[in-house]
Amino acid sequence: MMQTESKQQVWSARMHEQAVSGLGIKAWCVREGLTETTFHYWRKRLSVPAQPATSLIALPFVGQPGKHALQLETPHGYVIRIASLEQLGWVKGLLEVLR
Known part of the structure; x- marks a missing residue:
């Protein structure tokens, strides 16, 4: 559980960093050495589910x-x-x- 919370915190921070970077997702992922697939996975996982x-x-x-x-x-x-x-x-x- 702790490891999942830690990953969620890390990816939440990454989502924020990308948003304020001024770069598109692809360019930001290249710069950070991440795949777009992983970025989109975490963005979906961290999104608030619709009620x-x-x-x-x-x-x-x-x-x-x-x-x-x-x-x-x-x-x-x-x-x-x-x-x-x-x-x-x-x-x-x-x-x-x-x-």
Whole structure:
């Protein structure tokens, strides 16, 4: 783990150096003795992954009174219980806060 973090730090610094060098990637890699393939590999590896879009599907309420109209469990362990259909409108805002 430590070795991976160290490599990530080194390559993060290299990405910054190339960006401020004024050189294109090819010229910078030649100057530094690196291959473009390795540069592009690390650039992709260090890029922030895109967040998956959250999509909700409205389902009709068929439960019994006193039961939850909806229960959501997030990957981070939050459990959200919506008691009434009126509260379903809160879900979008709530999910935005939890991101």
